[in-house]
Amino acid sequence: MKQLKRYAAAIVAALAFAAFLLALPAYRDKAIAMIASQTKSMLLVIPPIFLLLGLLDVWVPREKMMRFMGPDAGLKGGILAFLLGSFAAGPLYGAFPVAAVLMKKGAGFANILIFIGAWSTTKIPMLLFESAVLGTRFAFSRLAIDIVGIVIIAFALKKAIPKKEVERLYAEAERMQ
Numbered sequence: 001m002k003q004l005k006r007y008a009a010a011i012v013a014a015l016a017f018a019a020f021l022l023a024l025p026a027y028r029d030k031a032i033a034m035i036a037s038q039t040k041s042m043l044l045v046i047p048p049i050f051l052l053l054g055l056l057d058v059w060v061p062r063e064k065m066m067r068f069m070g071p072d073a074g075l076k077g078g079i080l081a082f083l084l085g086s087f088a089a090g091p092l093y094g095a096f097p098v099a100a101v102l103m104k105k106g107a108g109f110a111n112i113l114i115f116i117g118a119w120s121t122t123k124i125p126m127l128l129f130e131s132a133v134l135g136t137r138f139a140f141s142r143l144a145i146d147i148v149g150i151v152i153i154a155f156a157l158k159k160a161i162p163k164k165e166v167e168r169l170y171a172e173a174e175r176m177q
Contacts, residue, residue: 041091049094053101065105073108078151081111085118095119103173109166110158117150 004011017035021028069077088095098119099112107115122143130139158166 042093045090045094049090049097053097056098056101057104060105062105065102065107069102069105069107069111071108071110073111077108077111078114081107081115082118082122082147082150085115085120086122086124088119088123092116092120100173100176103170104176109161109169110154113154113157114150117146117154121146121150 017031021031067073069080073080084098085095088098095116099116102112102115127139127143130142
């Protein structure tokens with residue numbers, strides 16, 4: 001029963017997809033092709049991320065992570081979180097397992113939020129593409145706005161989320177294998 005509850009959202013989504021296929025058979029081939037494409041994309045991205053997570057978990061001692069990204073790391077923790085997120089590769093769903101390992105290693109909550117914000121908006125390849133296509137002025141203006149926005153949002157969320165919820169998130173990250 002616990003497993004059923006754990007995967008309830010996936011089961012509901014699969015049932016909704018099946019209902020969609022039955023209700024609109026004209027879209028069946030396109031829908032199945034999209035599911036196959038997304039599955040292939042995930043299978044190409046997720047294994048390297050989990051490999052890197054395993055290495056991070058084994059090679060980086062908790063004490064080092066606490067010193068560089070812990071709650072008392074100050075500005076260097078935020079900068080390191082920002083750089084890790086900006087240089088990371090892959091879609092946003094790859095950031096969450098990485099964030100969980102960072103939490104497990106003792107990274108501060110604000111730094112976790114900065115990491116996720118940077119991963120989602122400040123990728124280095126995107127900055128290079130924008131510079132080439134839209135000009136460096138636009139690219140660096142957007143980057144500056146993003147940096148300020150990420151920091152504001154991270155600290156606003158840190159203040160808004162109750163301490164009990166943050167503790168629950170860290171406990172959940174600890175239970176991950």
